[in-house]
Amino acid sequence: MAEESTIIGTDVTRVDGFLKVTGGARYGVDYKLENMVWGVGVPSTIGAGTIKNIDTSAAEKMPGVLGILHHGNTEKLYRAANVFEESSRPGESRPPFDDDGVYYYGQYVALVVADTFERAQAAAASVKVEYDAHTPDISNDELTPKDPPAVKYERGNVDSALSGGAVQLDVTYVTPVETHNPMEMHATIASWTKEKVTLYETSQGVVNHRNVASEMLDLPREKVEVISRFIGSGFGGKLFPWPHSWMAALASKRLGHPVKVSVPRSLMFTTVGHRPFTRQHIRLSAGQDGKLAAFDHEIFQPTSMVDDYVENCAEVTSMLYSCPNVRAVQHVIHKNVGTPTPMRGPGRTPSLFAIESAMDELAIKLNLDPIEVRLRNYAESDEGSNRPWSSKHLREAYQVGADKFGWSKRNPKVGSMTQGDEILGWGMATCTWPATRHDAEVRVSLMADGTVRAVCATQDVGTGTYTVFAEVISDRTGIPLNKIRVELGDTAFPPGPISGGSSATATVLPAIAKATDQAVTALLHVAALTAGSPFEKTDPKTLKMTGGRVHAQDKSPDSGMYFTDVLKLRRFAALDGQAKTEAAPDAKQFSMHSFGAHFCELAYDPGIARLRVTRWLSVIDGGRMINHKTARNQILGAVVMGIGMGMLEETVYDPRNGKPVNNNYADYMVAVNADIPDLDCIFLDYPDTHLNEYGARGIGEIGLTGCASAIANATYHATGVRVRELPIRVDKLLQKT
Numbered sequence: 001m002a003e004e005s006t007i008i009g010t011d012v013t014r015v016d017g018f019l020k021v022t023g024g025a026r027y028g029v030d031y032k033l034e035n036m037v038w039g040v041g042v043p044s045t046i047g048a049g050t051i052k053n054i055d056t057s058a059a060e061k062m063p064g065v066l067g068i069l070h071h072g073n074t075e076k077l078y079r080a081a082n083v084f085e086e087s088s089r090p091g092e093s094r095p096p097f098d099d100d101g102v103y104y105y106g107q108y109v110a111l112v113v114a115d116t117f118e119r120a121q122a123a124a125a126s127v128k129v130e131y132d133a134h135t136p137d138i139s140n141d142e143l144t145p146k147d148p149p150a151v152k153y154e155r156g157n158v159d160s161a162l163s164g165g166a167v168q169l170d171v172t173y174v175t176p177v178e179t180h181n182p183m184e185m186h187a188t189i190a191s192w193t194k195e196k197v198t199l200y201e202t203s204q205g206v207v208n209h210r211n212v213a214s215e216m217l218d219l220p221r222e223k224v225e226v227i228s229r230f231i232g233s234g235f236g237g238k239l240f241p242w243p244h245s246w247m248a249a250l251a252s253k254r255l256g257h258p259v260k261v262s263v264p265r266s267l268m269f270t271t272v273g274h275r276p277f278t279r280q281h282i283r284l285s286a287g288q289d290g291k292l293a294a295f296d297h298e299i300f301q302p303t304s305m306v307d308d309y310v311e312n313c314a315e316v317t318s319m320l321y322s323c324p325n326v327r328a329v330q331h332v333i334h335k336n337v338g339t340p341t342p343m344r345g346p347g348r349t350p351s352l353f354a355i356e357s358a359m360d361e362l363a364i365k366l367n368l369d370p371i372e373v374r375l376r377n378y379a380e381s382d383e384g385s386n387r388p389w390s391s392k393h394l395r396e397a398y399q400v401g402a403d404k405f406g407w408s409k410r411n412p413k414v415g416s417m418t419q420g421d422e423i424l425g426w427g428m429a430t431c432t433w434p435a436t437r438h439d440a441e442v443r444v445s446l447m448a449d450g451t452v453r454a455v456c457a458t459q460d461v462g463t464g465t466y467t468v469f470a471e472v473i474s475d476r477t478g479i480p481l482n483k484i485r486v487e488l489g490d491t492a493f494p495p496g497p498i499s500g501g502s503s504a505t506a507t508v509l510p511a512i513a514k515a516t517d518q519a520v521t522a523l524l525h526v527a528a529l530t531a532g533s534p535f536e537k538t539d540p541k542t543l544k545m546t547g548g549r550v551h552a553q554d555k556s557p558d559s560g561m562y563f564t565d566v567l568k569l570r571r572f573a574a575l576d577g578q579a580k581t582e583a584a585p586d587a588k589q590f591s592m593h594s595f596g597a598h599f600c601e602l603a604y605d606p607g608i609a610r611l612r613v614t615r616w617l618s619v620i621d622g623g624r625m626i627n628h629k630t631a632r633n634q635i636l637g638a639v640v641m642g643i644g645m646g647m648l649e650e651t652v653y654d655p656r657n658g659k660p661v662n663n664n665y666a667d668y669m670v671a672v673n674a675d676i677p678d679l680d681c682i683f684l685d686y687p688d689t690h691l692n693e694y695g696a697r698g699i700g701e702i703g704l705t706g707c708a709s710a711i712a713n714a715t716y717h718a719t720g721v722r723v724r725e726l727p728i729r730v731d732k733l734l735q736k737t
């Protein structure tokens, strides 16, 4: 591997691309099972209260209706034990139909099953639910903590240091609820037979989903199989399982049919998570030189009535900048909303909007360049955990970005840079995301048909996981990519990690490498130890595999034989290697994070207060890129999402009943092509070998962190308006100018 690799670090095209564009990739809802029927959920139309009565009499008589499940007639499920965070974690821990309570608008109160989707939908509309409704508590104006803080970090003495220093800042930033909007909506097909339950899902964590199913449905793990071969993205919303999965399973059990339950777009805004609102109060003090003396970060974040979800905005505060006195405290407050869940870059994404906006405000107060103020507070080690960095090249990211973007030509005076009738704004921000690695187990088989098959119960959420896994096998065996079959997304395979926290690549690569090497070692042994082999009675250690051929180390590959001929010697169908790898051994010693810098140019038309991002550059220190094409795709995609977060995205609730009023693609604004300018990104490509032998980190999330603040900072530079409440819409500029 490493230096001489002809495939690692190149621009390989996705190995599953052909299947995807030809319709050959099967997503969860694409499975057509024999005798399959359709379930349509009935969502609550109140945001808080109790169900007084459910009248199903009309619906039951409608054609094709097979059954209606609700709290009054359905068995109670168990709760997932969830003792260790990642072992069996549900999205919403309250099982469906658990009681007569309604905790948020759009909570499922019944499921109607019929022989066609249309009949199920018509009958679901005829179910009459009587409620005892209260006004839901959804106001984010009152986020009064009742419990001790969910997160509390402090070093030094913040209170005394805050009043010292040459300058102080005391400001509050707000990020709204954002909703995951993957193209592929959530859905489950549940097939409950005597032998086992199979769940066809769209899941970023099939093993976790299987474990939760086992606990909630009270079945041994080996009697539950979760399948998710292709995923139309998830952004975190599919990390943990949601109530529709259990409704499908319950209905299949009761009716003896496979049951398909899809979550319509409108309920994607209520029952499958969202990024919670945050209000972040930042107070800081600094010397005239820009050096931070104290940094105080207090975060208020709502969760649902039924779960204690923490969007940890405090964690990054402890490590991003060098500062002797730092405090980060986060309060979590229960509200009548669905349970929030991780959304691309959870915690750090909203947190960096606040921190990186505050650093810009500090630079302006001191008349310092925004990059300079960051360099003066550069953290040479992780002061939060008192550990050295495993690999950090943020200084270079600032430098490379500034050079390429032309930062030295920036006139810091507000509104001073013009282009025709428009005013240009230039802003920048730091981005960062942790590098983590978990347990993974992989089986790699050298097959008699000339292919290599690799299996692991992780999944490709759409990021290129199939591709980078195949690249590693090809790298180690010299067998071309078109002969390598990676199969993921089935709990029948050896257990793999969630596709989350940008950790799947770093986690699975070492296991793939080890399993591949084991399969090759087995092959060399067969070549050396089999009667009639040209290598008979040689020491297997003197053999190697190159370009798929086994040969003596001191001779050319041509002198040897193709691996399939070795298998033929013994009539083997396959030779397997299976390996399990664990968290990075150096993880306790080093603090492992990716870093980077975003540079944003936008154009402001003062006549009509129109703001458009016109140019973007991201420089990413994200370890070694295994595949530059898919990596670039991740960063550019994240910046598109960042432009959405900065300028468009906000889930708006009706205060009367807690209904998300913009629960559709027309009203919930995400960035579209018209909003996206020229985007560019540069990878510094320093391997982080403390994390794994390839030096690969993850890059699914870092690209979104920091984006919104780069936009806010550029907006200030153009307009003189400091928008501290996302999204930055025209009305906010008009109000203040």
Ligand code: MOS
Residues within 6 Å of the ligand: 204, 234, 235, 236, 237, 239, 342, 343, 344, 345, 346, 499, 500, 501, 502, 701
């Ligand atoms: Mo990511 S929010 O861990 O899918």
